[in-house]
Amino acid sequence: MTDSSAPASGPTDRARWQAFAVAVGVAALTILDLSKVNVGLPSIEESLGAGSSDLQLIVAGYALAFGLTLVPAGRLGDMYSRKLMFIIGLSAFTAASVLCALAPTIEVLVIGRILQGLAAGIQMPQVIGLVQELFRGEERGRAFGLFGATIGVSTAFGPTLGGLLIAIGGPTDGWRLLFWMNIPLGLLAIVFAARLLPKPSGLRQPTNLDPIGVLLLGAATFSLLFPFVTTTGGGEDSSLRWLWLLAFAGFGALFVWWEVAYRRRGKSPVVHFAMFARSSYRNGVLVATAYFGALPAVFLLSTLYLQQGLGLAPVFAGLVSIPFALTSAISAFYGGRLVARYGRALVVTGLVFVIVGFTLDIVLAITLPAETAPYGMAAALLVAGIGGGFVIAPNQTLTLAEIPVEEGGVAGSMGQLGQRVGTAVGTAAATSLFFGAILQDTGQVTQLAAYHHGFRNGMLMAVALIVLALGLAIADLVERRRARA
Template sequence: MSSADPTDARLDDRTRWRAFAVCVAVAALTILDLSKVNVGLPSIEQSLHATSSSLQLIVAGYALAFGLALVPAGRLGDLKSRRALFIVGLVAFTVSSLLCAVAPTIEVLMVTRILQGFAAGTQMPQVIGLVQQLFRGPERGRAFGLFGAMIGISTALGPTIGGGLIAIGGEENGWRLLFWMNVPLGLVALFFAVKLLPKGAQGQAKDRELDIVGILLLGAAIITLMLPFVLTTGAGDSGARWLWLVGFVVFLGLFVLWEVRYKRQGKSPVVHFELFRLSSYRNGLSIVAVYFAAIPASFLMVTLFLQEGLGLSPLFAGMVSIPFAATSAVGSYIGGRIVDRVGRALVVFGLFMVVVGFVLLMLAAVLTPPEVTPWAMAGAFLVGGLGGGFVVSPNQTLTLAEIPVEQSGVAGSMQQLGQRVGTAIGTAVATSIFYGIVRGSAAGGDGSGGSRLDAYHDAFRSGTTFTVSLMALALVLAVGDLVVRRRAARREAAAA
């Protein structure tokens, strides 16, 4: 190796970072669709005469299909080819986006939106697996730092981009631009993916069979867990939907029993349970699931409060979150460069800043005059965004640090699944709290403007109290992991 031409090494390094850029761009495009479509729901309702249930399924169907595809796609990528699965997912995402854009009825849009979710869930595990495959050591931390920066920007700018496209396309048909946007971007990404993604050299799993029964049982468990939450709207929902959780317990138990038996036969299961013996992986999954139960729900409530409570347009309501995107990108970049030296303490510090930032956000919303409120909330987002940048990317690096490359796809998909499940649960609870208070106040209020704004103040305060509690729980989990790690390090030092 010492005699290798340094020019060749630089070319190899350049190739890897170009492949990484393709992965990050496609991941950002995928994540954008989790947030930008929300602001287009009123436009879809007007254009296609959609009911509230149909609109809910457009959002929830994407999230459910996304979560359902993650683990099987991650396993297939590990066994076969991450590059091939990435390209298949990207083609499907681009085609389904086109079908969404030209959908003539709400029924067609719901079906194509679910297909789009499956395509997104096929892509994302390959992104995580390819990053694990392409980079090692501190370089991997920097890569995940840049990855987290782009994801943070995409999440926070989604509402702004959506609002801008609706303003360009008009209230009735502006929503179609939300999907048309993906088509040329997807085609450009496809060109570079075919050209730049590595064709081989990924870690090969020892066993090559695909556990079909395990995949089906896990899929049934995911559906029955997420369905009652994604169908929660806070508007007269049937309590019978919670019976789906009984099915979740049954299918999860069957999945565990099958996977244990499958492995005893010398075969390779969908999920290697020994991964959960790694405290870095187990604790990282717990932190990210709780964190993502809080963050997307908080963004949704900010959008609802600014548009419905203060009467801001979708474009300006979305712009309030731009400071979060900017400081989150900075935090992710810095965090990726120092996480190998600082470790879990960086995540602890980031979560503390997130808690402080969102407490300030709540105070800004309920204590400032309406004309000042958006500016004050944008200022609070500066603090929360920087903290968020120190959480997501460093936690991802620490969570996957001890995972073998040949299992990185499914391990990364489990992490993404934790995010999707957390998002579904947190959004359902927060939305129910928010709309429950708004509707209750409307039913008992006097109909004056002050009463209406007070109702939105109460709803935002109560909903944000719930999400900040989740952030605090994630902080407690991170502190607990940090304490355990430091005690183990002291024992190792004493033994040496």
């Protein structure tokens, strides 16, 4: 491995962990914004008179903008200063949160959400790059374990936090608290980032930005994500949106051609395809893409089923995901320590637990009475959470184990981009199956039975993606063992 055994140099041990705490805390704030806003959509609809397409843009605009800025921001951080890019992204995220909180119209709120996504995409690659820069070997595994625990808790706790804030602020304007909470936290984080994040080491090689490569990658990313993030599953989606995939094929081919030609001229392309020649990196990105295709979809389906199907209030619907958050945080912490010993086998074990937990979630949700189904779902998610913590953090550690520190930002941002693509595709497929089954069953069975069918169909798609991730992880495990034989 490239640098797994080299000792970390530069900042003291205390300073490194302080910088890590700042970076991961901001990453948690970013991930929370992906999940907590979902429960506020009914409140936004009532307050601002938003239509279904407006509500879709609030969620999709953030995710799309997030994906667009990941790679160029990671590239800039690698080239110049991760600290500077982090502070720029965090400052922009805080300012955009002010715009969202004060939005007088739905149009202003959509613009604010897009700006939030752009800012989140600037700061997130710097977190991965900083972990690569600050830690080595088993210590890096511990750091990614804590990072994975934080991300897992943020993803699962978001709906609960959102429901609680709406309960405090009221059904009409409670959604504004979802954005107001970002502002004091963001300002405080800016102060700590300026004081505690390390300055550029001065060891980085001079390179170039490759602006044409950045533009082509952005166009390919937009074309790929757009038809998925604009899929509502409500029967009103235009089939013409899938023509964007033809544009993706064209821009993707142009991007690959340009990057290869650019490198042949002796220049540094925005993406070094040699990274994907490393099986640990390539397989790790694929596992994460499939896994994150399922995870956000599961929490969105659970929120929809519990609120619309079973009639739970947002705050109580969000509580169902708390067992997943707690168990995944604990297992991620230990997973970061165990990954050096067990490697890819730890990820395989975690995925098996996730499959068992999500399968139990389907069975208990549709077989238990409506009064007890939420408790059964919470128990099933507890099992899935045990496995979830053994997936995210160990997989992140294994994925970046052979990547040089100077490429950490771009490598991490490509992995994050894969996760955003997986999330967009998985969520679109799952929600389409969910709403499609409900629309088909309307008038033929009871409302609860229709929601049973919708939840089952959407969750089966999510389980299929986890099974795909398991197959990829097993293939990588076999490849590693053959290489050692």
